[in-house]
Amino acid sequence: MQTTAARAQPALQGAPSRTPGVRQGPLAGVQVADFCWMGVGACATRLLADFGATVIRIEDRNRLDMPRRLPIYKGEARTYGEEDANPDPNKGGLFNNYNRNKLGVTINMRSPKGRALADRLIASSSVVTENFAPGVMERWGLTYERLQELSPEVIYARMSGFGHSGPHAEHRSYGPIVQAVCGLSYISGLPGEEPSGWGLSYMDNEAAFFNASALLTAIYHRNITGQGAEIDVSAVEAGINLLGPILLDVAVNGRSTRDGTFPTGNRLEHPDAAPHGVYPCTGEDRWIAIAVFDDAEWRALVSVMGNPAWAAEARFDTQAGRFANQDALDALVGAWTADKDRHQLMHELQAAGVAAGAVQTAEDTNDHDPQIASRGVFFEMDHPVIGEARFEGTPIQFSRTVQENWRSGPLLGEDNAHVFKGLLGLSEDEYEELVAEGAI
Amino acid sequence: MMAQPARGQSPQALAGLRVVEVANDIGGEFAGLLLAQMGAEVVKLEPPEGSPTRRVGPFAKGREGPDTSLNFWFYNSNKRSVTADLAEPEGMAALAGLLADADIFVSTLQPAALKALGLDLHALSAAHPKLIVLSVTPFGLTGPWADYKSSDLVALAAGGPLNSCGYDDHSIPPIRPGGNQAHHTATSFAQIGVMLALLERQQTGRGQVLDVSMHESCAVNVELANPYWFYPRVNVQRQTCRHAQPSPTQSALFRCADGRYVYFALILAEPKAWNALVNWMDSKGMAVQLTDPAYSDVAYRQAHFHEVQELVECFFLIQDSHEAYHDGQAAGLPIGVLNAPEDLFDDEHLKARGFFVDVQHEGVGPVTYPGAIYRFSSFGEVERTPAPKLGEHTQEVLGKGARATEEVAP
Numbered sequence: 001m002q003t004t005a006a007r008a009q010p011a012l013q014g015a016p017s018r019t020p021g022v023r024q025g026p027l028a029g030v031q032v033a034d035f036c037w038m039g040v041g042a043c044a045t046r047l048l049a050d051f052g053a054t055v056i057r058i059e060d061r062n063r064l065d066m067p068r069r070l071p072i073y074k075g076e077a078r079t080y081g082e083e084d085a086n087p088d089p090n091k092g093g094l095f096n097n098y099n100r101n102k103l104g105v106t107i108n109m110r111s112p113k114g115r116a117l118a119d120r121l122i123a124s125s126s127v128v129t130e131n132f133a134p135g136v137m138e139r140w141g142l143t144y145e146r147l148q149e150l151s152p153e154v155i156y157a158r159m160s161g162f163g164h165s166g167p168h169a170e171h172r173s174y175g176p177i178v179q180a181v182c183g184l185s186y187i188s189g190l191p192g193e194e195p196s197g198w199g200l201s202y203m204d205n206e207a208a209f210f211n212a213s214a215l216l217t218a219i220y221h222r223n224i225t226g227q228g229a230e231i232d233v234s235a236v237e238a239g240i241n242l243l244g245p246i247l248l249d250v251a252v253n254g255r256s257t258r259d260g261t262f263p264t265g266n267r268l269e270h271p272d273a274a275p276h277g278v279y280p281c282t283g284e285d286r287w288i289a290i291a292v293f294d295d296a297e298w299r300a301l302v303s304v305m306g307n308p309a310w311a312a313e314a315r316f317d318t319q320a321g322r323f324a325n326q327d328a329l330d331a332l333v334g335a336w337t338a339d340k341d342r343h344q345l346m347h348e349l350q351a352a353g354v355a356a357g358a359v360q361t362a363e364d365t366n367d368h369d370p371q372i373a374s375r376g377v378f379f380e381m382d383h384p385v386i387g388e389a390r391f392e393g394t395p396i397q398f399s400r401t402v403q404e405n406w407r408s409g410p411l412l413g414e415d416n417a418h419v420f421k422g423l424l425g426l427s428e429d430e431y432e433e434l435v436a437e438g439a440i
Numbered sequence: 441m442m443a444q445p446a447r448g449q450s451p452q453a454l455a456g457l458r459v460v461e462v463a464n465d466i467g468g469e470f471a472g473l474l475l476a477q478m479g480a481e482v483v484k485l486e487p488p489e490g491s492p493t494r495r496v497g498p499f500a501k502g503r504e505g506p507d508t509s510l511n512f513w514f515y516n517s518n519k520r521s522v523t524a525d526l527a528e529p530e531g532m533a534a535l536a537g538l539l540a541d542a543d544i545f546v547s548t549l550q551p552a553a554l555k556a557l558g559l560d561l562h563a564l565s566a567a568h569p570k571l572i573v574l575s576v577t578p579f580g581l582t583g584p585w586a587d588y589k590s591s592d593l594v595a596l597a598a599g600g601p602l603n604s605c606g607y608d609d610h611s612i613p614p615i616r617p618g619g620n621q622a623h624h625t626a627t628s629f630a631q632i633g634v635m636l637a638l639l640e641r642q643q644t645g646r647g648q649v650l651d652v653s654m655h656e657s658c659a660v661n662v663e664l665a666n667p668y669w670f671y672p673r674v675n676v677q678r679q680t681c682r683h684a685q686p687s688p689t690q691s692a693l694f695r696c697a698d699g700r701y702v703y704f705a706l707i708l709a710e711p712k713a714w715n716a717l718v719n720w721m722d723s724k725g726m727a728v729q730l731t732d733p734a735y736s737d738v739a740y741r742q743a744h745f746h747e748v749q750e751l752v753e754c755f756f757l758i759q760d761s762h763e764a765y766h767d768g769q770a771a772g773l774p775i776g777v778l779n780a781p782e783d784l785f786d787d788e789h790l791k792a793r794g795f796f797v798d799v800q801h802e803g804v805g806p807v808t809y810p811g812a813i814y815r816f817s818s819f820g821e822v823e824r825t826p827a828p829k830l831g832e833h834t835q836e837v838l839g840k841g842a843r844a845t846e847e848v849a850p
Contacts, residue, residue, distance in 0.1 A: 026639040039663075051636055072667045077674040079685040081707075093671035094664070144817070163815075168789035172774040175663075176682065176692070180703040180776030181765075183784060185681060187618035188605070194693055194701060195778060196615040197681030199604030200663035209628035214814035216635035217478060221453040221819055223642050230817040237795055241810045243781055244619035248510040249498040250781045251808040257780045266593060266616050270497035270511060276593065278602070278613035287613050289597035346598075355589035357598030359614055362669035362676075365600050365659040371585040377656045390670040395656030396633040397580065399565065400648035401640050 018384070020103060020418055024404050025052025030219060033118070033125040034058060034102065037065045039175070039201060040235065041131030041159050042098035043208035048127075048215060049101035050394060050403045056103045056121065056419055057410060067094035068412070074386065089412045090385040096409035100381065100391055104410025105419045106440050109140055113439040118142075120424050123150040126228075127215065131159035134169045144230040153228035155218045159211045163234030173235070175201020182239030187246060187257070190265040206242065207235035245270070272323035275301075278359060279334045281342035287359040288342045290333065290349065294319060300352040305336055366390070383408040416440055452479025453819055457638075460485060460538045461519070461546040462526070464492050466592075467623035467654055468548035468576045469515040471630040475544065476518035477812070477821045483538060483837055484519045487526070490830045500804055506830040513827045517799070517809070521828035522837045526557050534838055539564070543647075544572045544634060550579075552587045565649045572637045572647040576630045580653030590654060595622035599658020604665055604676055604684035608691075614678060625661045626654035690749055693778075700761035701778040704768065706752055708741045713773060717752075720771045726755045799824050 022028070030053040034045045037059070049055040059065055064087070071078045072093040089095075107121075108114040118140070122128055128147055130137050137143070137158075147154045158164050161173025171177075176198070179185045185197035211233050218229045240247070246262075249255040257263070266277045266289075273293045281288050292298050298319070302311040310316075310332055315325045322329055337345060342358035349356035358364070365372055372378070377393045386408070394403055420426045420440065434440045457480040461472040469484075469491075476482040484491070489506075496511040497504070506512075522538075524531035539545055547554075547561065554561065561573045561581070575581055578590030593616050596602040601621070606614040633650040641647055660666070665676045668686060676684035681703065682692040692705045707713055718735070721727040728751055734740050741748060756764060761777050768775035784790060785808060798806040812821045 026636050026643065047632060072664070072671050074671045074673075077668075077672040077686045079687055079689055081689060093667045097667045097670065162789060163793055166789040166792040168769070171769045172772065173776075174774060176703050176705070177774055177776035180701075180778045183779045183781050184617065184619065185703065186701075186778045186780045189615060189681075190607075190612070193607075194695070195681055196606050196617075197693075197703075197778075198617055199606070199676070199678045199682070199684035200601065200665065201683070202601070202617070202621065202661070202663070205661050205663055206624070206628060209632060210813050213474075213628070213631045213635055214816070216632065216639060217453045217814075218816060220635060220638050220642065221816075223639070225451070225818075227818045229819065232815040233813065234793070237790070237793075237811065238813045240784060240790075240795070241813050242619055242621065242624050243810075244624075245498060245511040245514045246619065247781050247784075247810065248514055248807065251785070252500050252510060252804065253498060253502065255498070255782075257782060263618050266613065268593075271495070273591075276591075278593070278597065278616075280613070285610050287597070289593045289602070291591040291593050293591070350585075350588045353589065355591050355594045357590070357594035359597045359603050360600050361603050362600055362662060362665040363673075365598075366666070366669055369598075369659075371579055371583045372656060372659055374583040375580055375653065375656060377653075377660060386671075392660040392666055394632075395629050395653050395660055397582075397651035397653075398633070398637070398648060399562065399650075400644075400646060401636055 018407055018414070020054070020415065021406070023052040023054060023406070025050075025402055027219070028052035030054070030127060031125040032056060032127040032129060033122045035128070035130040035132065035137070036159070038067065038131065039098065039204040040208045040211065041129060042067065043205060044157075044159060044211035044215070045102065045129050046098055046100065047209075047212035047394075050405070051401065052404065053127070054103065055101070056105055056125070056415070057099060058118065058121070059104060059106050059412060060108065061106050061412065062108070064089050064412075065095060067098055068092045070094050088385070093386065093389065096383055096386055096389055097391060099409035101404070101406055102410060103415040103419060104413060105416050106413040108439050111437065111439045113434060113437060115140060117420065117424075117434065117439065119150055121419070122147060122154075124424060125151060125154070127155045127157070127219070129157045129159070129215070133172070134158075134160055134164050148228065153222060153226060155215065155222060155228050155231065157211060157215050157218075157231045157233075159207065159233050159235075161235045163237060164232045175204040178203040178207070178235040178239055182236045183243050184239050187243060187263050189263050191262060192260050195263075203235050203239050207233065207238050210238045267326060272319055274319070274322040274326050275329050275333045277330050277333070279330075279337040281337055281340055281345065281358075283342070286342050288337055288340075288345055289357045289359060290337075291355040292322075293355075297354050298322065300354050301349065304348055304352045304354070308336070379405060381405060381408045384411065413440070451819065452822055453816075455479035457481070457543045458541060459483065459544040459546060460535070460542045462535070463546055463548045463576075465548050465623065466493065466511075466515055466620050467626040467630070468546050469493060470624060470627040471574065471576055471634070472519060472546050473515050473517060474627065474631050475634065477824070479822050480544070482519040483833070484516065484521050484828065485535060485538065486521060486523050486830065488523050488831075490523075494830065500801070513807075516827035517824050518822060519828055520833035520837060521831055522834045523831040524838070532557070537838070539568060539571065542568075542571060544574060546574045546576070548576050550577050550587050551581055561649050565647060568647065570641065570645065570647045572634060572641065573649045574630055574634055574652070575650065576626050576652045577654065579655045581651045585655070592616070592620050592622045595654045595658055599655050600662045600665060601658055604662060604678050606678040606680075608680045608688070610678070622654055622658050626652055626657045629657045690745070694753060694756035696756050696759050696761035696764055698760050702756060702761055702764050702768070702775055703778065704752075704756075704773070704775045706749060708745065708748070709738055711738075714741065716771045716773055720767060720773070721751075721755050724755070724759075726751075726758070797824050799826055801826050
């Protein structure tokens with residue numbers, strides 16, 4: 001039986017109510033007091049919010065979350081270093097991207113009444129999440145021991161760059177620092193050149209995904225045993241787990257990666273694939289990746305190339321020969337691809353059984369990729385300030401589980417009344433007093 | 441401070457769960473590994489000649505063979521290996537027997553391969569209502585590219601991350617970040633999917649099919665490239681070892697006296713960071729004119745950006761990279777040293793956290809592996825054990841009737 005994917009509602013959801021209702025999904029009923037900010041934490045708790053958890057983002061009006069400030073706006077192309085001095089906190093696209101399906105409240109944690117309110121919120125939640133520098137939550141008295149008093153068998157997720165113990169626990173960190181320290185930057189680049197590393201905070205995302213998995217694992221475990229947990233995820237340690245087999249080559253074989261031959265750019269060391277590279281196509285800065293792993297794929301490539309005489313040279317007869325002669329091979333393949341369209345060539349090669357992929361931009365994957373369009377991983381929701389906005393969905397088609405996209409990212413403090421009066425039961429007077437005193 | 445990892449404590453979160461893995465690539469194998477490390481019993485079903493990942497180097501001590509691939513070791517700890525030929529009726533019967541009391545089935549077979557074997561994942565799900573079928577494939581089980589071939593490089597290219605990675609010089613093609621990250625990205629979502637499906641099953645008693653696409657996993661793992669397209673509708677441009685951006689920014693990679701590099705994004709607008717940098721440079725007698733009061737003005741600093749950048753370059757050129765990393769961090773600056781894999785084993789922080797673990801490999805001795813990705817105070821990972829030899833558990837798992845696997849030459 002072929003089941004249709006139950007993932008998301010890919011189309012724009014009209015103008016749904018922004019009032020929170022009963023959530024659906026496997027995490028329905030789980031309430032999260034979410035102290036996360038920036039990228040890692042917000043991206044991790046987004047997964048919980050997508051699948052039914054009531055995630056309550058706690059923000060500070062006096063210290064706006066960086067994604068609210070970064071100038072990723074409709075109609076203005078700026079690098080993220082060029083932020084406004086006084087940004088509209090509800091206009092930032094990156095915040096919207098990371099915080100869909102969550103509630104948003106503001107609490108001033110420097111005020112005693114604000115901290116007391118945070119305690120009440122924690123007491124009504126069964127999960128607490130944070131990704132501050134180690135020590136910040138402790139300064140507010142929010143240790144795991146204290147959280148257990150407030151909410152027995154709570155799950156407390158601590159997400160940091162270096163983990164919550166050890167001499168470097170308090171090191172400053174963000175994606176590129178993590179990628180440098182864990183080795184991922186070093187293992188990326190051309191031999192003998194400076195590392196090319198990463199052009200994105202890959203480890204912000206990956207640490208977020210692992211933190212989400214850890215939270216789901218702890219919730220699953222608590223459902224069975226009744227036991228809560230404190231979770232400590234170090235992004236550096238997660239990154240080391242992603243180095244791959246080179247780490248064992250060093251550990252087992254004493255391989256030196258500093259001998260000038262490593263890393264190998266787009267070529268593989270193992271297996272002896274060739275050609276294996278990224279080749280120019282027509283258009284400005286347009287490329288195609290081609291990966292040939294065996295004789296059958298090589299013959300297919302040669303056939304698509306129209307059987308040029310050079311491809312029959314003895315040095316290219318075997319996989320080992322092609323691997324040993326990659327400089328010459330890459331130049332010849334690159335000369336052949338240079339006047340081809342990257343997408344057309346990709347489809348011709350794939351039709352012949354050769355692994356090939358156009359190097360695609362976000363524009364390509366979003367607007368011109370029939371595979372992604374057919375599966376609907378991107379979707380749109382409306383936002384009161386930004387207007388219609390696009391979101392990255394979850395690249396999993398579930399035959400049963402539903403991702404309920406009920407609302408775009410919260411405006412600053414949008415759900416204060418709903419959460420403090422509705423969920424926590426504050427009276428109108430108590431609520432107005434907190435507002436007047438700047439505690440929320 | 442958090443306690444040391446609760447390694448080996450019982451019960452592990454996934455203890456008692458049975459996983460059958462038919463995976464011929466790293467993405468599926470890594471997904472199986474993450475489940476095994478949380479206590480699930482993973483049976484890896486391989487063809488008689490072994491998983492193709494066993495034939496990929498590097499090899500332990502350079503000795504090629506199905507049981508010495510470090511590529512295989514890395515992703516297959518804590519599993520049992522059973523050989524069966526799915527092209528033969530008895531192989532398929534073995535799979536059916538294993539699935540009869542499995543909780544999770546991990547498959548990396550693309551639609552054409554499934555069809556050739558007569559396997560239908562949705563029919564399987566219907567026949568085993570509690571089973572969670574996790575499919576991790578290059579492009580997913582549906583769509584016009586469903587049977588296209590892929591590889592780590594091809595997936596990073598088509599999915600988008602590759603477009604952000606490489607050098608300032610755009611006559612050089614985009615450069616693949618190392619370590620199989622397209623597969624790892626697919627695994628990250630596979631793991632999330634399985635945990636969500638397990639939670640769903642706790643409530644409803646029902647399993648389901650999860651169709652994870654490596655292509656889509658990469659397409660949502662490009663960080664700022666997507667919001668830059670969603671909002672201002674610009675494409676980012678790759679830059680050497682720093683964020684791809686709509687327009688060029690200053691280099692953040694600094695070469696040190698020992699020939700190694702540190703990553704440091706010079707931010708002029710923050711007074712605290714600026715003062716920390718100048719004080720640090722001054723302590724080494726290298727601040728030169730930066731202590732001049734004129735530089736306390738942000739606008740002045742920005743107007744003299746290239747001068748500042750050059751002085752910082754010179755400053756790092758006379759520092760040892762690790763010293764610069766520790767001194768800079770001590771000064772409160774976000775700075776990271778570009779460690780090579782071999783640097784990590786002696787890292788004082790990782791040592792203090794007891795991160796790396798030694799695993800005894802027969803004939804090789806202790807082998808150092810990375811430790812847990814996540815640490816839980818109330819339960820832990822299972823102790824890491826070596827990847828199984830080809831067919832090591834065929835008899836044990838399939839029973840006396842099973843054929844012993846012959847040694848297959850590489």
